[in-house]
Every structure is written in C-alpha cells, then in structure tokens.
Amino acid sequence: MQHPQAADEAVPTSFASTAAGGPPPPPMPPPTTAGTLSNRALHARLLRSGALDADPSAAAPLAASAANSSLPYALSLLRAHPSTFSYNTTIRSLAHGPRPHLAVALYRSMLLGPLSNPNNYTYPPLLAACARLLPASSPTAAAAPGTAVHASLFRRGLDSRDRFIGASLLSFYAAAGDLPAARQVFDASPPGQRDLPLWNSLLHAHLSQGFYTHVLRLSRQMPAADEVTLLALVSACAHLGALDTGRWAHASYARTRRSTTRNLGTALLNMYMRCGDVESAWSVFRETLDKDVRTWSVMIAGLAINGLPRDALALFAEMKNTGVDPDSITMTAVLSACAHAGMVDEGKKFLDCMPVEYRVQPTIEHYGCVVDLLGRAGQLEEALALIKAVPFQADVVLWGALLVACRVHKNVDMGEMAAMEILKLDPQHAGACVFLSNVYADAGKWDLVQGVRSSMKEHKIYKPPGSSIVELNGVVYEFLSGDRSHPQCDRIYAMLDEICKTLSLKGYKPLTKEVTFDVDEEDKEVCISQHSEKLALALGLISTTRGAVIRIVKNLRICEDCHSVMKIVSAVYDRVIVVRDRNRFHHFKNGSCSCLDYW
Incomplete structure (x- = not known):
C-alpha cells in the first residue's frame, strides 16, 4: 500500500533545489529504454557533477530502476550513497516487482548496514511484499517474515503512529488469514486515525476470509464510504444473495452523482446476476459505456445460469459485432449457455473453433x-x-x-x-x-x-451441512436443516405444516428416497420436511406480502423434494421463488422452473 505522501518523498532534494552554496545539478536526461546502461550513464553524470556528494538520495531513482534487473548494481549504489529515502524507494520497487522476497532481504541489509533508521515510509511497501510472499495453500504458516517486520516496526514505535502502516499491517494479516490479528491492529489504532482506508482494509480483510455477513455489519458502522467500500459490500452481497442491501448500496452511491467506473459497474452487474435480479443487471449493463471483455463475460455467464441461455448466446453475437474479443472466461460462459439450452451441435462447434476463430485454447473447464x-x-x-x-x-x-x-x-x-x-x-x-x-x-x-x-x-x-440464506428487510437469516434458533420458530413450523397440508391436497407426496438413512417412512418425511431451504421459504412466506419475490441461497445442490415443493408453492401461493444452489439458479414461477428440471 503506497503512502499518499510518497509523492512528496519521491523527489530527491538534489533535484528539487541546489546544494547549499553549490552549483545546480545537471538536468535529468529523458527516459530511455536502454536499461542498466542508461542508469550507469546517468550515474556517471551525477558523480561528475558532484550531485551525489551534495545529496545521496539522488541515487534513489537509479537504484529503484536497476533493482529488478541488476540487483548487485542497485546494492552497490545504495552502499556507496546510503540514504533512508534511497532504501525506501528501492524496497518499494522490489515489493511490486517479480521478486518481492528481495524487498525483505534489502530491508535486512538496510538494518545491518551503516544506515539503520527506517521510517514510516519503509513499512507499507515492505508489508505488501510480505503479503505477496504468502502461499495461497497455507498463508498462516508462512507469515513469519511479516510478523518479524511487525515486531521490527513495533520496537521503533511506528505501529500506532501512522495510519498507513496500520492499514498495511491490517491488510497483511488479512492476507495471512489471521483475522483476530487484523482486528487487533484496528482496535489498537487511535480512534482519530481510523480513517476510511483503515476501515476499508478491515472490510476487505473479512471479505477475503469469507465472512460476508460481517462485511455487511461493518459497513453499517463506517463513518463514510467510497468506491473501495462499495466494491467490498457489493461482493459480499453477491455471495449472500443479499439483494436488498446491494440495491441500497447502489442507490446510496448513485445519489452522490459520482460516475460508475468499469470495475464498479462489473461488480454491480455480477451482484445483481448472483442475486437472480436479471432486469437490474440488464439496466447496469446498458448504462455501462466502457465495457471490457470482463463486463461482457459476466453478463453472458449470468444469463446462462439464470435460465436464459438463448439471450446469453445472442449477447455473445452482439459482443463480437462490437469488436470485443472473447477470452477463456467468455467461452466458458458461452459453452455453459449451450449446455443449458440443449444446443449440442452448436456447443461442439464452439469448442472446435475456439483456437482458430477466437484464439483461445480449450482448457479443462471448457x-x-x-x-x-x-x-x-x-x-x-x-x-x-x-x-x-x-x-x-x-x-x-x-x-x-x-x-x-x-x-x-x-x-x-x-x-x-x-x-x-x-x-x-x-x-x-x-x-x-x-x-x-x-x-x-x-x-x-x-x-x-x-x-x-x-x-x-x-x-x-x-x-458440509446444508444451509440456506434468505434476506428480509435488509437482514440476512441463515438456516440449517431442522433449525429452531429463529425467534419466529413457532410461526415458521406452523407455516411448514400449512404448506404440507396444502400441497398434499394437490397430490404431492414427499420424495423420501432423498433420505439415505435406514429409518421408517414417517421419520423420513419429518426429516425431509425440515430442509433448510424449506425453512427459509416458510420465513419468506410469513414475512412478505403476496406477490413479493422470495430469494434463497443454498450452499449445496437443492434436493429433488425441495425442488418439487418450490414448484408447487410458486403456483399455489402465486409467488416467484428464486433459489441459487451450488450449481445454478432456479427461478420458480407458475409451477415450473427455469432449469427445466435438470441440475
């Protein structure tokens, strides 16, 4: 994370003013592509002019430029002309380069050398390098370099004085999967320093670890919000299927009359699609003027999994006509649309022509x-x-x-x-x-x-245990099978009984073969009647007015019995029920489902 004041620090004093009593340094030559040779030529010019003697920090851009291509040369520059600024600049260059571990090594060299006074500009890029070094498979186990850096800055009394260091520490612990440590960093910061970047770091820390409901709660506590905040909130809403909260966040941002960037537009589009609100997704898509391949791909994929595969393929044709080249993700969405539409010949043709017509090599996903x-x-x-x-x-x-x-x-x-x-x-x-x-x-x-x-x-x-989420009036409720923890438990189960009686009059019989335990038929019926999606449905029916859409998110594949119940309830109670399970969306309306009973 770059310190906002780094722009001021990035100008060596010898380039900004003359040395006391001395001649001004020679002007910087124009940038070239000659790499290390041009650096060496500039180095020689600065040595001849005496600029490096007047201000050693003038070596900073040379060392930073050379660090990722010729580290020994960069180190020789730093040792010959040591300054905290030069070390900081080079650490920042290495932290964002292809070998971030060298930033940590250079920091150790800084401490062991003649100059051992890192400052508050040293640590944000250094912590970013430590975060990049964390393996995806086991980030917590490899957090030692970052925790060592934390200990180092703690000894120097810098951990609580600088809000940018605090945000970088928080982001590092989030990347390491250590949310308690991230929260501890946040709580230890003085209230006056808990600005928007720090709040956003905490928000994204919870998002990265899958604590989506915490993201919603934290966003309500934040004193302000910006695009970074909204990106985290919208992403959490997409995972939870929390459409009401996502709509509120979108509307709040729109009231500020700030323009929607491409990233935010794509995130909103994804949120609406993952909540099953295709109409709102279309609205965002048409309003997004600066569409890239990611925007098109999200829309095509969303249409396919929401049971509109032919619309998805029509949009793919429109995409090609606009001159946007598809990528691997686009082609996955197109093939998925062919699958949902039952277009076997077309799907096989797309697979065959991908390398030639679209220059995309088929992957295992295709x-x-x-x-x-x-x-x-x-x-x-x-x-x-x-x-x-x-x-x-x-x-x-x-x-x-x-x-x-x-x-x-x-x-x-x-x-x-x-x-x-x-x-x-x-x-x-x-x-x-x-x-x-x-x-x-x-x-x-x-x-x-x-x-x-x-x-x-x-x-x-x-x-994993089956669980279902339903959002009502901006509040997210989660159910497990047989759950009795909800305050309206009695009303929920009374509604379930009513549903069972009403459906039995329509000829419904529970599909007890879904229960794979060797128990009697009555126990099987009780077990299957209390699946988490049925509990979420019952709460939706008693909590909303007739005609309101009920949206449920299931972490596993919806079972055949629940699928049958949803179809009949949609007709008997005149409701649209949208269920997102692990594989796709099911839009139940008038007794039928958009998946055509294949999922």
Missing part, C-alpha cells in the same frame, strides 16, 4: 462444459468418450460433470465408475462418496451404505 452439454442431452457414452479423448489428464471437474448426468439419467453403473474415478483423484471428495451412498440406499443395499459411511468417517471425509 471440456467440462461440453461433457455437461452431452450429459444433459443424455449422450452419456459420447460424454465418456470425450473425457477419455481430452488432451489433459481428466480431473474432478470432468468426472463430476459426468457424475451429475448419470444421476439425472439414472445410469447407476457409469455413475459408480465416475465416482470411483473422482475418488482416485481426490480420496477426500465428499460428493463422490455421497453419490455412492445414495445409489446404494436407492437399491436398499444398506450394508454398502454403511460401508461408505464408515470409510468417510475413517478418512475424516465430511459432507
């Missing part, structure tokens, strides 16, 4: 879309043949697409084979284990069901 496309069309043998023919080693994505198709088309043998292939690649894959368990339960093979579950327990493979 092949996965086509396997899904073939699977949806019931062409399971061709899908299996494609998996075996791809120029990569088949991964969990490809076998997973086939596994879903086998579940839908009741091909148990091929599905069992696909599940076994997934477990070879990922022995901890809960989805494949659950599929096998469900297949054996359908066949009444309870000994095999128990075998799968025992193996899962032995290898510590756990299926």
Whole structure:
C-alpha cells in the first residue's frame, strides 16, 4: 500500500533545489529504454557533477530502476550513497516487482548496514511484499517474515503512529488469514486515525476470509464510504444473495452523482446476476459505456445460469459485432449457455473453433462444459468418450460433470465408475462418496451404505451441512436443516405444516428416497420436511406480502423434494421463488422452473 505522501518523498532534494552554496545539478536526461546502461550513464553524470556528494538520495531513482534487473548494481549504489529515502524507494520497487522476497532481504541489509533508521515510509511497501510472499495453500504458516517486520516496526514505535502502516499491517494479516490479528491492529489504532482506508482494509480483510455477513455489519458502522467500500459490500452481497442491501448500496452511491467506473459497474452487474435480479443487471449493463471483455463475460455467464441461455448466446453475437474479443472466461460462459439450452451441435462447434476463430485454447473447464452439454442431452457414452479423448489428464471437474448426468439419467453403473474415478483423484471428495451412498440406499443395499459411511468417517471425509440464506428487510437469516434458533420458530413450523397440508391436497407426496438413512417412512418425511431451504421459504412466506419475490441461497445442490415443493408453492401461493444452489439458479414461477428440471 503506497503512502499518499510518497509523492512528496519521491523527489530527491538534489533535484528539487541546489546544494547549499553549490552549483545546480545537471538536468535529468529523458527516459530511455536502454536499461542498466542508461542508469550507469546517468550515474556517471551525477558523480561528475558532484550531485551525489551534495545529496545521496539522488541515487534513489537509479537504484529503484536497476533493482529488478541488476540487483548487485542497485546494492552497490545504495552502499556507496546510503540514504533512508534511497532504501525506501528501492524496497518499494522490489515489493511490486517479480521478486518481492528481495524487498525483505534489502530491508535486512538496510538494518545491518551503516544506515539503520527506517521510517514510516519503509513499512507499507515492505508489508505488501510480505503479503505477496504468502502461499495461497497455507498463508498462516508462512507469515513469519511479516510478523518479524511487525515486531521490527513495533520496537521503533511506528505501529500506532501512522495510519498507513496500520492499514498495511491490517491488510497483511488479512492476507495471512489471521483475522483476530487484523482486528487487533484496528482496535489498537487511535480512534482519530481510523480513517476510511483503515476501515476499508478491515472490510476487505473479512471479505477475503469469507465472512460476508460481517462485511455487511461493518459497513453499517463506517463513518463514510467510497468506491473501495462499495466494491467490498457489493461482493459480499453477491455471495449472500443479499439483494436488498446491494440495491441500497447502489442507490446510496448513485445519489452522490459520482460516475460508475468499469470495475464498479462489473461488480454491480455480477451482484445483481448472483442475486437472480436479471432486469437490474440488464439496466447496469446498458448504462455501462466502457465495457471490457470482463463486463461482457459476466453478463453472458449470468444469463446462462439464470435460465436464459438463448439471450446469453445472442449477447455473445452482439459482443463480437462490437469488436470485443472473447477470452477463456467468455467461452466458458458461452459453452455453459449451450449446455443449458440443449444446443449440442452448436456447443461442439464452439469448442472446435475456439483456437482458430477466437484464439483461445480449450482448457479443462471448457471440456467440462461440453461433457455437461452431452450429459444433459443424455449422450452419456459420447460424454465418456470425450473425457477419455481430452488432451489433459481428466480431473474432478470432468468426472463430476459426468457424475451429475448419470444421476439425472439414472445410469447407476457409469455413475459408480465416475465416482470411483473422482475418488482416485481426490480420496477426500465428499460428493463422490455421497453419490455412492445414495445409489446404494436407492437399491436398499444398506450394508454398502454403511460401508461408505464408515470409510468417510475413517478418512475424516465430511459432507458440509446444508444451509440456506434468505434476506428480509435488509437482514440476512441463515438456516440449517431442522433449525429452531429463529425467534419466529413457532410461526415458521406452523407455516411448514400449512404448506404440507396444502400441497398434499394437490397430490404431492414427499420424495423420501432423498433420505439415505435406514429409518421408517414417517421419520423420513419429518426429516425431509425440515430442509433448510424449506425453512427459509416458510420465513419468506410469513414475512412478505403476496406477490413479493422470495430469494434463497443454498450452499449445496437443492434436493429433488425441495425442488418439487418450490414448484408447487410458486403456483399455489402465486409467488416467484428464486433459489441459487451450488450449481445454478432456479427461478420458480407458475409451477415450473427455469432449469427445466435438470441440475
């Protein structure tokens, strides 16, 4: 994070004024592309003029320029003409270059050398370098360099005096996955220094760790907001499906009459699509004048997963006509649209022409879309043949697409084979284990069901509990299956009873085969009637007026029974119900679903 005052520091005094009593230094030559040679030539000119003797910080731009291409030369400059400014400038250059670990090494050299007085400008880029060094797989385990830097600046009494250091520390701990430390840095800062950058750092720290409801709560406590704030808030709303909060944030920002940047416009577009509000997404898309490939791709993908694949393909044609070249993400969205529309021939043509017409090499994700496309069309043998023919080693994505198709088309043998292939690649894959368990339960093979579950327990493979989120009047509520923690618990379960009675009059019978436990039918019906999405639906029905849209976000795939219930409720209660599960959107209206019963 660059200190805003760094612009003042970035001008060496020898270039801004003359040395006391001495002649002015020679003017800086125009920039060249000669790299180190031009640096050396400039170095020689400064030495001849005496500028470096008058002000050693004049070496700073030379060292910073050379640091990422010729580090020994940069170090020789710093040792010959040491100054805190020169070290800071070079550390900043290395921190944002291809080898950020050298910024940490240079800091150590600074402390061991004749000059060991880093200041508040030293640490923000140094902490940014430490954050870049964190591995994505285990950031907390590799946080030692950053914590050592924190200890170093603490000894110098700089951790609480500078708000930019505080924001950089907070961002580092967020990147390291240490939210308690990030919060501690925030709480330790004097209230008068808790400005917008520091609040934004805290907000993005929670966002990066998936604490989306905390982002919403923190945003309400902030004294002000800017585009950085809104980007975090909109992203959290997209994950939660919190449309009301996202609309409020969008409207609040619009009232300031500030123009919407491309990044913000794309983030808003993504938020509306991920909340299932296609009309608002269209509005944002049409109002965004400076569209790039990312903007187009988000819109195409959003239309596809919201059950409007032909609109998605029409928009792709419009995109090409405007001269915007598609990228890999665009083509994934296009192939997904073909899959949802059942356009098998078109999808295969897109895959074949990608390298030539669009200059995009197919990836494993693209092949996965086509396997899904073939699977949806019931062409399971061709899908299996494609998996075996791809120029990569088949991964969990490809076998997973086939596994879903086998579940839908009741091909148990091929599905069992696909599940076994997934477990070879990922022995901890809960989805494949659950599929096998469900297949054996359908066949009444309870000994095999128990075998799968025992193996899962032995290898510590756990299926995440199903949870559903519904936002009502700007408040987000989360339910687990059988949840009784909501203050209106009695009314929710009374509504569930009413739904069951009403639906039974329409001929509905619970799909108890979804319950893969060896219990009697009545217990199965009770279990399936209390799924988290049904509880969220009941709360939505008792809390909103007739005609209001109910939006639910499920962390897992929606089960067949809940899917059937949502369809009937949409007709009986005259409601539009939008459910976003792990795979896609389901827009229930008048007794039908946008997914066409394939998910």
